[in-house]
Amino acid sequence: MKNFAYSRPADLTAATEAASADGTRIIAGGTTMVDLLKIGVLNPEALVDISGITDLRGYDVSSDRMRFGALSMMSTVGDDPDVIAAFPALSESLWKAASPQLRNAATLGGNILQHTRCPYYRDTAYAQCNKRSPGSGCAALEGGETTLHAILGGSSSCVAKYPGDFAQVLVAFDAEVTTQGPGGTRTIAFAQLHRLPGDTPHIETVLEPGEIVTAIELPMIPAMTNSTYLKARDRESYAFASASAAVGVEMDGDTVRDVRIGLGGVASVPWRATAAEDSLKGKPLTEEAAREAGRIAFQDAEPLEGSAYKIKLGADVVAGALLQVKTRMGAE
Template sequence: MDNFAFFRPTSVAEAIDLASGDQKRDFLAGGTTMVDLMKLAVQRPGGLVDITGIKELESYEIGPGRLRFGALARMAVVADDADLREACPALTEALWKAASPQLRNVARLGGNILQRTRCPYFRDTAYTQCNKRDPGSGCAALEGGVTSLHAILGGSEHCVAMYPGDWAQALIAFDAEVRTRGPGGSRTIPFADLHVLPGDSPEVETILEKGEIIISIEVPVVPAMRASHYLKARDRESYAFASASAAVGLELDGETVKDARIALGGVASVPWRAGAAEEVLRGRTFSEALAREAGRAAFADATPLEHSAYKIPLGADVVAGALMTAHARARAGAKGED
């Protein structure tokens, strides 16, 4: 790890000032991604701006019409919130199924949604071909590498690295927004627009500008949240990234699907909303056969690589399984209201 300068601001304005301009400085929150990448020499900032002293960013609110999460709220604290678990089970489940208890106690929500890929060719500098780490160098995964952990949706001829997070799937499924502040002022970004497809520039991962900091993540409350579920298939039950995952939510009118939300993880280059699968469900009578049809529709446009074709049937089963659990929760909620 290279030597670096360290700063610990106590206000958002001070943090933005320290991270702006020509200095090669990055924000540090929980550090569970940044420190790893610095040890590996994948990221080599000249300075770190530790924002954990900005206490105003730690709060969160579970309101009747909107959920608001400060960027520095801890994953473990939010995951254990009983009100959130009732309001939107998928949001708490996605947090509980991410990382280890030790990491969840340290990691912050804003950093979690910005975590970088676990592609082995990106994280191991012994591989010189990585367009995400070194633009124009090539892609070792696409040039004869092992691709079982790579994206089958949203990749490009320059990069097929997979977005590794869990919580982002629940956020994109329920139309979250990100509030930011930077040198150019404040803005609100639809979560669906935050991450950038690799295209010709895999090194550009979000639309955030230099010095721009996430203030909060906000989610409008909709009925489908109460009957939601996050299902994650992985090599082992804990502390493993998804081979395929799904965050889903259902709103029923009797047995007719009034609203459906489906987002996919472990299979795409960015958090992925499965709009075509949602349309399969809306307005139709729910059944296991319909859930499986939606699962297949979610992967109709998938482009598997040599070692990643297994993700298509696995992902379809995960979507169907998540929908079945959400349906059961919707029916249980309906009975509770009778």
């Protein structure tokens, strides 16, 4: 591990000023950052530790908007009875994301900004990785193993998938993030936070140097109550998703009034399946309709040889999540 400077500011103003310096990275829980430092993927000149800024730890689920401070712990939020009752999918996405030890250390803000688990990104023995070394090429696209890679949103420069679980819930339910940086505060629609890889996969978000995520907010809507997060993975315990779906449904009698579908494990960024949602609105939530929505969710997929299995798997996960919500509602 390369030597680096370390600071732990007591307030946001000092933190954003320190974090805006060239070669600086922000650390909170450290569950991803420390790994990347150890294996030499990241080599910052300095780390700015924001874990001591207590103003970023609170959260509120009792009003017409849910608000989570960026330093709220995954375990604390995921285990909260009010969160579980109001928004099962959010709790489930946090529970299924990691082991208890990691959830007790990891923060919500850090979770949404975690780096890909692409093996070519994380193994510096591979010189070709445009995300780690811009312009070097992509080992996955040049004959590598692709079973773990994205089938939606990739480019000719990068097909690494976004690894998180919590983010799929946020993108499906119109979340926003609040930030503070040297230029002041701003609010960003969560769907606009992460950048598609395009020709610059090393630029992963729209955050500016020194800009820190301070809070995550979601409007309270009826579909939250009837929601779930379904995750297919190689092993049952704490593996990253091969395909996942965050789903919420609001019914008007026997027909779907509102439906939200976020896809995980299959895309380069947190992905909302709007065409699949539209296929369900105003119709009964039958098994046939759920399976058709799953198919539509992946109609624009562009798999490589190793990742083609994700089309059927992903469609089945979407359908399964929709039918699981229907069962929970007690619908016929």
